[in-house]
Amino acid sequence: MISVVLVDDHLVVRSGLRALLSTQPDIEVVAEASSGENGVATVLEHGPDVVLMDLAMGAGIDGIEAIRQLRTRRPKQAVLVFTTYDSDADIVRAVDAGAMGYLLKDAAPDEIFAAVRGAAKGQSHMSAPVASRLFQAMRNPDEALTPREAELLTLLTQGLSNKELGKKLFISEATVKTHLAHIYAKLGVDSRASAIAKALRREGMR
Amino acid sequence: MISVVLVDDHLVVRSGLRALLSTQPDIEVVAEASSGENGVATVLEHGPDVVLMDLAMGAGIDGIEAIRQLRTRRPKQAVLVFTTYDSDADIVRAVDAGAMGYLLKDAAPDEIFAAVRGAAKGQSHMSAPVASRLFQAMRNPDEALTPREAELLTLLTQGLSNKELGKKLFISEATVKTHLAHIYAKLGVDSRASAIAKALRREGMR
DNA sequence: TCCCGTCTCATCCTTTTGGCTGATACGGCC
DNA sequence: GGCCGTATCAGCCAAAAGGATGAGACGGGA
Numbered sequence A, B: 001m002i003s004v005v006l007v008d009d010h011l012v013v014r015s016g017l018r019a020l021l022s023t024q025p026d027i028e029v030v031a032e033a034s035s036g037e038n039g040v041a042t043v044l045e046h047g048p049d050v051v052l053m054d055l056a057m058g059a060g061i062d063g064i065e066a067i068r069q070l071r072t073r074r075p076k077q078a079v080l081v082f083t084t085y086d087s088d089a090d091i092v093r094a095v096d097a098g099a100m101g102y103l104l105k106d107a108a109p110d111e112i113f114a115a116v117r118g119a120a121k122g123q124s125h126m127s128a129p130v131a132s133r134l135f136q137a138m139r140n141p142d143e144a145l146t147p148r149e150a151e152l153l154t155l156l157t158q159g160l161s162n163k164e165l166g167k168k169l170f171i172s173e174a175t176v177k178t179h180l181a182h183i184y185a186k187l188g189v190d191s192r193a194s195a196i197a198k199a200l201r202r203e204g205m206r
Numbered sequence C: 001t002c003c004c005g006t007c008t009c010a011t012c013c014t015t016t017t018g019g020c021t022g023a024t025a026c027g028g029c030c
Numbered sequence D: 001g002g003c004c005g006t007a008t009c010a011g012c013c014a015a016a017a018g019g020a021t022g023a024g025a026c027g028g029g030a
Helices: A011-021 A036-046 A063-073 A088-097 A109-120 A128-139 A147-156 A162-169 A173-187 A192-202 B011-021 B036-046 B063-073 B088-097 B109-120 B128-139 B147-156 B162-169 B173-187 B192-202
Strands: A002-007 A027-033 A050-053 A078-083 A101-104 B002-007 B027-033 B050-053 B078-083 B101-104
Touching: A002 A011, A002 A036, A002 A109, A011 A027, A011 A109, A011 B011, A027 A036, A027 A109, A036 A050, A036 A063, A050 A063, A050 A109, A063 A078, A063 A088, A078 A109, A088 A101, A101 A109, A147 A162, A147 A173, A147 A192, A162 A173, A173 A192, A192 B192, B002 B011, B002 B036, B002 B109, B011 B027, B011 B109, B027 B036, B027 B109, B036 B050, B036 B063, B050 B063, B050 B109, B063 B078, B063 B088, B078 B109, B088 B101, B101 B109, B147 B162, B147 B173, B147 B192, B162 B173, B173 B192
Parallel strands: A002 A027, A002 A050, A050 A078, A078 A101, B002 B027, B002 B050, B050 B078, B078 B101
Antiparallel strands: none
């Protein structure tokens, strides 16, 4: 019998998963949680074979952070990410945090079952679209912005001017422009407008 | 007995909703669909009292368009939007298309039941966060971009320059600048960077 | 030790953008 | 017919952004 804990802030998703998994004789949902904090506590309490974890979780810590906390408290815990979107950044962060697999919410039931059974045995699983994105992200290390550049890009997406960026980061406008030039090159764009567009679409919105 | 049709591309969401609604003696899910096209057909076939419709639907027509089509074919059909995000644009568009209510996926079960029963009687229902956003959107009619301006804004978020915008829209750069100035004023920003940031955050990503 | 990546800054020059003012044209609406 | 919103265009000027190049400081790794 494979015991499973569900962590998702949407009640309908939890009900759906529970209904789906209950059709399988060898899988049992032993507990649910609706927030990251709660999820960590629930998992520690029940010690399930597999955790199905959403990433976006309203208030409080998100799924990534929850996975990270679980990793330190219970390193061998199998966690499957189960989420709607497959943004590059999320995938990389989740894998980095120690997720054993990454399922999309529109996955076929059989894929979900297989992933749960696999995770219980220590095998990792990736939804096909996710795998291809991860592959692409690894193949494209150009996009590896330096910490400083990432910081700048974040502020850039808030619409700040070079002058404002300089003030906020305590550097001269010249330095801002240097960083921007590097960012543009790495993102493969040639204007701040495109950079913002690319950055905002890459993070989050599918 | 209130008959309901579910339209959502996520199987777990449909299962969850079905499980949830099945606990109510006076509500029955008579059919499900996993795409906009299919949803329209299914609704026309079954003629349910209430439709629960997701907005984002992967490929094909989205929930808004599905509602719009239903509106022309069956003007009195009660449709409740049931979605994850509450972006201003989506809410306005959904209400505009003829949605009878707007529920968020993290709504409490009782709220969902009440909304379904209300919709069956012709009453509209808004989740609290949605209502406040709608109110804000109405109170702020400045944001009402003209069709042309909206078109420009869309292209703007793709990172195009004024020259490129002009070419693509068959207008002079001068006209582009005029439109942009109006857009900036309406969005309350003063640079294309901020406009892009605002536009991309307003649409979609919560 | 020397090299390389990172972060910092500067100068010069070109292109792009933004702000302002004013103008024409078309289509509704009172 | 006059008014208003929308869409179109022009010219002018100042500010911002982008491209090219060079360079100093610091730290880690070969």
